Amino acid sequence: MEDKKASGSIIIMTELVLPNDTNVFGNLMGGRLMYWMDIASALSAQKHSNAAVVTASVDNISFENPIKLGNVVHIEAKVSRAFTTSMEVHMKVWCEDLKRQVKYKSNEAYYTFVALDADNKPKPVPQLITETDEEKKLFDGALRRRQLRLILGGKMKPDDALELKALFVKD
Numbered sequence: 001m002e003d004k005k006a007s008g009s010i011i012i013m014t015e016l017v018l019p020n021d022t023n024v025f026g027n028l029m030g031g032r033l034m035y036w037m038d039i040a041s042a043l044s045a046q047k048h049s050n051a052a053v054v055t056a057s058v059d060n061i062s063f064e065n066p067i068k069l070g071n072v073v074h075i076e077a078k079v080s081r082a083f084t085t086s087m088e089v090h091m092k093v094w095c096e097d098l099k100r101q102v103k104y105k106s107n108e109a110y111y112t113f114v115a116l117d118a119d120n121k122p123k124p125v126p127q128l129i130t131e132t133d134e135e136k137k138l139f140d141g142a143l144r145r146r147q148l149r150l151i152l153g154g155k156m157k158p159d160d161a162l163e164l165k166a167l168f169v170k171d
Contacts, residue, residue: 009048009079013040028067041089044077045113053113072096081142085122
């Protein structure tokens with residue numbers, strides 16, 4: 001299996017915030033944004049793995065700025081690291097107020113996907129080739145983020161998370 005460049009997994013999804021997408025304050029509902037982010041990140045993971053994928057985890061999503069009715073939402077998703085059968089996808093969410101001609105950041109997040117074979121069993125994915133400084137930074141931090149996800153999910157003991165532990169314990 002050939003390694004693949006991170007740039008080959010880029011997906012940019014654009015949505016218009018309509019009345020049915022908003023809460024009583026005229027802001028985009030968080031759940032609707034998370035739904036759009038799940039679609040964009042799944043497409044990115046599928047593009048990288050050439051396989052069907054399932055969402056394994058969603059990291060903390062903090063909303064920096066509200067997204068208003070009538071605004072345009074741009075979601076940029078790209079694989080930030082590939083493990084054995086799973087991939088971490090990093091997303092940036094930008095909003096655009098077309099009337100005022102203002103573009104602003106809403107949030108960033110990481111989703112994790114597992115690639116599946118024809119029998120719906122996890123299958124190996126291509127490793128990731130990073131090219132830019134940002135891709136390398138995201139790649140380098142991915143192992144620590146993965147260990148934290150595994151600890152929080154009860155799949156790893158904190159003492160086994162050596163990369164993460166190194167941030168807090170000095171020899």
